[in-house]
Every structure is written in structure tokens, then in C-alpha cells.
Amino acid sequence: NAGVTQTPKFQVLKTGQSMTLQCAQDMNHNSMYWYRQDPGMGLRLIYYSASEGTTDKGEVPNGYNVSRLNKREFSLRLESAAPSQTSVYFCASSYSGGIETQYFGPGTRLLVL
Amino acid sequence: AQSVSQHNHHVILSEAASLELGCNYSYGGTVNLFWYVQYPGQHLQLLLKYFSGDPLVKGIKGFEAEFIKSKFSFNLRKPSVQWSDTAEYFCAVDGGSNYKLTFGKGTLLTVNP
Numbered sequence: 508n509a510g511v512t513q514t515p516k517f518q519v520l521k522t523g524q525s526m527t528l529q530c531a532q533d534m535n536h537n538s539m540y541w542y543r544q545d546p547g548m549g550l551r552l553i554y555y556s557a558s559e560g561t562t563d564k565g566e567v568p569n570g571y572n573v574s575r576l577n578k579r580e581f582s583l584r585l586e587s588a589a590p591s592q593t594s595v596y597f598c599a600s601s602y603s604g605g606i607e608t609q610y611f612g613p614g615t616r617l618l619v620l
Numbered sequence: 621a622q623s624v625s626q627h628n629h630h631v632i633l634s635e636a637a638s639l640e641l642g643c644n645y646s647y648g649g650t651v652n653l654f655w656y657v658q659y660p661g662q663h664l665q666l667l668l669k670y671f672s673g674d675p676l677v678k679g680i681k682g683f684e685a686e687f688i689k690s691k692f693s694f695n696l697r698k699p700s701v702q703w704s705d706t707a708e709y710f711c712a713v714d715g716g717s718n719y720k721l722t723f724g725k726g727t728l729l730t731v732n733p
Contacts, residue, residue: 511663538719540719540721542723547629547725549626549725549726550710550712552721555719555720565720566720566722599664603718604717604719605652605671605714605718606652606669606671608654608666608669610663610665611663611664611665612663
């Protein structure tokens, strides 16, 4: 099992450009999540998908959109990147919510110039 | 809204020293509590979690945490740290939303050999 995979590993964008971060899991999990990690801020939830076909906003959704393409895949899109979106982005998945453990991907490091 | 405070930003210890990392949360209802760890260059992974029952929870690699409801605390402990415990440690709480984990800002632990 690969677990949770993310592409790309690293990306540089110019302000205003768009891009999609891809995430896939092979653990047959129902729930998937996107977080951003900034120095001194911990992890903050951007969006989550409790189950296939549903998505909901987290703590910091502005400037982002998501798509739960199928049970395995959950993408995060930046329509018009801003320097404030420079961050490390983590995807995670879990069997369900609540007490279930979240399994994290390796992260995507994004730099917006 | 729920929140999590980790009081120590950076802790430096020598090998064999005892460790206690503080975590306090604010939420009045039933909570699920987690400690995650991020070793250098690796994914976040679960150390331990609490949802009910015995308030003293044991996790991987000799870590344990105690849930004290009256103090809204979930402190992480290890009696004798090793150099390999050098990592960033995150406390997280799920206050009934089932999917919206709130993370603390993290504590960087450096263990000197």
C-alpha cells in the first residue's frame, strides 16, 4: 500500500497563476482532508470531504476549491495564487471522522512569488 | 469554537531526560484528543489518541498522555527520551464536529545525544 500520495512535491507559481494539487489514497477510506502548515501556526484545515460526493469548508477555505473526484482522489485547486498561499499542503485520509486516525501524505511545498 | 494551546514552542533535552509537553484545549463538550508527531522529513503520524475510558493513554515508542478533564489538558509524557525522538509534536482536538480536527501550533523537541 502506498498510503496517501500527493503530487507535485514542490511547485513555484507566480501571483495570479492557477494550479491543482492532487491527492490519492489506497486505503479505502471514506474521509479526506486538505491542510496547510505554516511556521508557528500548526496545521489548519482548508476543506474536508466526509464521504464521496460531499465537501465542506474547514478553518481557512478562502482562495481554494476542492473536488472529491471519486473515493480515492481529492484535489485542491488554487484559482489565482497569492503570496499568502505560500505554504506546505498536506492531504490526509481516514476511515471516517471522530476518533478515527488520519493518515497524512508527504506534503506539497508551494511557493508563490 | 474549539482551540488548542501548546505552551512550549521549542524544548531542548539531553538523552535520558524525562519529557512532558503541555496541551490545553477549549471546548465544553465531549472531545476526542490526539497527539501527532512529525519526524524530520517524514509524514505526520499518530502517536496516541483518547476518546473515552482510562484517561491515561499509551501510544507508540513509549509515549503516554493523560487526559485531565477538569484542567482541559492532555499532556504528553515520556520517561526517558532518545535522540530519535527529535521531532515536532502536535496536539489536536475534535470537539464533536467529527471531521474538523483543530491542531495546536506544535512543539519542536530537540534531543541532544
